[in-house]
Amino acid sequence: MRSAGVWAVLAVAAATLALPLVLDSGGLAVYVQVAVSASVVVGISLLMGYAGQVSLGQAVFFATGGYTAALVSQAGLPTLAGLLAAPVVAALCALVLGLPLLRLRGHHLAFATIAVHLIFLVVVAQTDALGGSTGLQGIPLLSLGPLEVSTNQGYAYVAWAVLAVVVVVARNIVRSRPGRALRALATSETAAASSGIPVGRYKLTVFAVSAAFAGAAGGVFAFYIGFLSPGMFPVSMSITYVVMAVVGGLGSVWGAVAGTALVTVLVHYLGVLGTLGGMPDYAPSVFTYAVYGLVLVLTVLFLPHGVVPSLAEWWRRRVRARQGRERAGADGRAPAPT
Amino acid sequence: MITLLAHVVSGLAIGCGFALVGSGLVAVYRVTGVVNFAQGMFAVVGGLCASAFLGAGIWHGGAELLAVAVAAAAGAVTGLLALGRRGTAPMTALIVTLAVGFLAYAVLVAVFGDTPRSTPGLPGMTSLLGVPVRRHHLLVIGVTAVVFLALWLFLTRTYLGKALTACASNPYAARVTGIPVARMAQFAFVLAGVLGGVAGVLVAPLRPMSFDSDVTLIVHGFAAAVLGGLTRPMVALAGGVLLGVVEALVAGYGNAAYQTTVALVVMLAVMIWHAARRPSVHQEVTV
Numbered sequence: 001m002r003s004a005g006v007w008a009v010l011a012v013a014a015a016t017l018a019l020p021l022v023l024d025s026g027g028l029a030v031y032v033q034v035a036v037s038a039s040v041v042v043g044i045s046l047l048m049g050y051a052g053q054v055s056l057g058q059a060v061f062f063a064t065g066g067y068t069a070a071l072v073s074q075a076g077l078p079t080l081a082g083l084l085a086a087p088v089v090a091a092l093c094a095l096v097l098g099l100p101l102l103r104l105r106g107h108h109l110a111f112a113t114i115a116v117h118l119i120f121l122v123v124v125a126q127t128d129a130l131g132g133s134t135g136l137q138g139i140p141l142l143s144l145g146p147l148e149v150s151t152n153q154g155y156a157y158v159a160w161a162v163l164a165v166v167v168v169v170a171r172n173i174v175r176s177r178p179g180r181a182l183r184a185l186a187t188s189e190t191a192a193a194s195s196g197i198p199v200g201r202y203k204l205t206v207f208a209v210s211a212a213f214a215g216a217a218g219g220v221f222a223f224y225i226g227f228l229s230p231g232m233f234p235v236s237m238s239i240t241y242v243v244m245a246v247v248g249g250l251g252s253v254w255g256a257v258a259g260t261a262l263v264t265v266l267v268h269y270l271g272v273l274g275t276l277g278g279m280p281d282y283a284p285s286v287f288t289y290a291v292y293g294l295v296l297v298l299t300v301l302f303l304p305h306g307v308v309p310s311l312a313e314w315w316r317r318r319v320r321a322r323q324g325r326e327r328a329g330a331d332g333r334a335p336a337p338t
Numbered sequence: 339m340i341t342l343l344a345h346v347v348s349g350l351a352i353g354c355g356f357a358l359v360g361s362g363l364v365a366v367y368r369v370t371g372v373v374n375f376a377q378g379m380f381a382v383v384g385g386l387c388a389s390a391f392l393g394a395g396i397w398h399g400g401a402e403l404l405a406v407a408v409a410a411a412a413g414a415v416t417g418l419l420a421l422g423r424r425g426t427a428p429m430t431a432l433i434v435t436l437a438v439g440f441l442a443y444a445v446l447v448a449v450f451g452d453t454p455r456s457t458p459g460l461p462g463m464t465s466l467l468g469v470p471v472r473r474h475h476l477l478v479i480g481v482t483a484v485v486f487l488a489l490w491l492f493l494t495r496t497y498l499g500k501a502l503t504a505c506a507s508n509p510y511a512a513r514v515t516g517i518p519v520a521r522m523a524q525f526a527f528v529l530a531g532v533l534g535g536v537a538g539v540l541v542a543p544l545r546p547m548s549f550d551s552d553v554t555l556i557v558h559g560f561a562a563a564v565l566g567g568l569t570r571p572m573v574a575l576a577g578g579v580l581l582g583v584v585e586a587l588v589a590g591y592g593n594a595a596y597q598t599t600v601a602l603v604v605m606l607a608v609m610i611w612h613a614a615r616r617p618s619v620h621q622e623v624t625v
Contacts, residue, residue, distance in 0.1 A: 100606075100610050101610075103613040103614060104610065105613075106428075106429060107373035107428075107429075107432055110373075110432065111373075111560045111561075111564075111609075112606055112609060114553070114557055115561075115606055116606075118553070118598060118599075118602060119599050119603070122595060122596065122598065122599050123599070126593075126595055126596070235553050236443075236553075239436060242433075242436075243436075243437070243440075282447050282451055285447055285452065286444045286447050286448045287444075289443035289444035290444035292440040293437045293438065293439075293440030293441030293442075293443070294441065296433065296436070296440065297434060297437045297438070297441070300433050300434050300437065301426075301434070304430065
């Protein structure tokens with residue numbers, strides 16, 4: 001049973017690594033998009049699923065990472081330094097913002113993070129050092145010594161490498177002792193606090209970690225796209241990350257990745273459908289919004305724990321039922337109710 | 339002095355729009371504990387429908403009323419989706435209203451396209467204490483005053499309004515005394531649709547509206563309503579008006595780019611101050 005799971009993971013990993021070699025340019029763009037967004041969504045899934053905090057402004061940290069990577073590499077430093085600085089600066093911003101913001105909870109925090117997003121957009125558009133509303137142009141290609149990442153396939157591998165790091169870090173956090181403390185915190189802050197968990201510090205740490213994930217993704221994105229402007233980070237972008245996290249399953253690292261892949265692929269291919277002949281020019285955006293809305297409504301109402309945890313639960317129940325039947329067949333009794 | 343008064347009047351007018359959106363949030367939150375993220379969308383529906391109905395040749399007044407009716411219907415649909423399943427937790431319902439917002443984007447773009455629209459409001463200028471002001475600004479202020487008066491009378495003087503208030507203060511006790519709490523929650527969403535629709539119809543001539551204008555409207559509405567802990571409509575009115583005037587003054591005497599930023603920072607400060615005063619134990623949601 002366990003080895004079957006390991007083989008399945010290896011097969012999926014091998015297929016994922018082989019995909020960039022066979023995809024066309026449109027498919028490759030989706031592939032990069034999935035990896036970049038999934039890195040952000042894993043962070044949101046941790047933040048919402050474990051710390052119980054909703055952030056509707058995560059795109060701010062994504063953008064912070066992007067701008068950091070761009071500015072560092074445009075200042076003549078190695079691009080790798082930019083990529084490494086992106087998560088650090090995003091996490092520092094999250095620490096500074098989180099100190100006052102994380103006093104809020106629930107819908108108050110949700111609105112506060114949207115407000116931060118709106119403020120961010122205005123401030124960036126007014127700051128000449130960040131290129132104002134026209135943005136930053138001519139971000140150099142990512143390079144490692146003499147090696148320059150110039151193809152989309154290269155960026156696909158960079159993006160998935162970053163996602164792999166994010167997933168490993170997230171899984172280690174979840175399985176550690178602080179991870180268990182976080183789960184307690186998600187259930188009841190009061191109970192967690194009374195059993196000695198430093199609630200405030202933990203919430204702030206998860207907030208910073210999720211921002212670091214978003215920042216790293218933003219760094220990759222900046223090098224991949226080559227230019228940045230505030231218009232590329234609308235408020236709806238932050239909300240779509242939450243949609244992906246909720247669809248995949250909150251508090252589940254693989255759920256975050258699967259949810260992102262599911263929603264991104266659906267949105268892309270319905271968008272392609274929308275650009276076919278005979279469709280009005282606004283059809284792609286109609287399809288996009290409809291997908292986000294429908295998928296979210298259906299998930300929340302019918303699979304409230306998200307796609308991946310629900311599937312896992314269904315599978316576990318099936319296996320248990322089969323084992324129960326086998327046992328019942330062996331000693332001629334009905335399976336004991338579990 | 340004259341320019342100051344002119345800024346104040348235009349700020350009052352836009353602030354009334356925020357207050358109406360905020361009062362819609364209050365109507366739903368009081369009864370259901372749900373923060374309705376689709377509230378800004380109701381205003382957008384109202385504004386865009388009004389422009390479409392006027393474009394179709396329906397006379398003023400009728401077109402606006404029809405638009406408000408469509409917004410009320412949007413409120414009913416949102417309520418059904420958010421509360422239709424039994425035992426939906428308020429935080430889950432918030433996510434559903436967010437999803438309804440996205441669905442509404444799809445419908446609005448399909449019906450109205452993605453270019454901003456405006457409606458002709460009450461044309462012309464008039465003089466108030468020697469200050470020239472747009473007549474539409476005065477109309478907005480007047481209509482808002484009437485709506486809030488009606489809302490206050492409704493909540494305190496009618497059976498239905500008192501039942502709503504009862505649901506808000508103790509749903510269990512309300513159910514025991516025979517008030518249909520679930521139907522009241524639905525009604526609150528329709529009321530929110532009406533309030534949002536009125537806001538949209540009034541604001542559309544002042545600020546061109548497109549399908550995604552709901553974000554700024556809902557954030558301002560929330561900012562206005564949060565002053566009164568999301569439960570007091572009259573405080574939402576005061577908050578909305580305050581925000582509107584502050585924004586108009588920042589735009590008039592400072593940098594127009596920062597007008598919303600100032601308002602949002604004020605809202606954040608108020609919320610954090612509120613949160614710091616109340617210990618977290620009393621806010622814990624039991625699922």
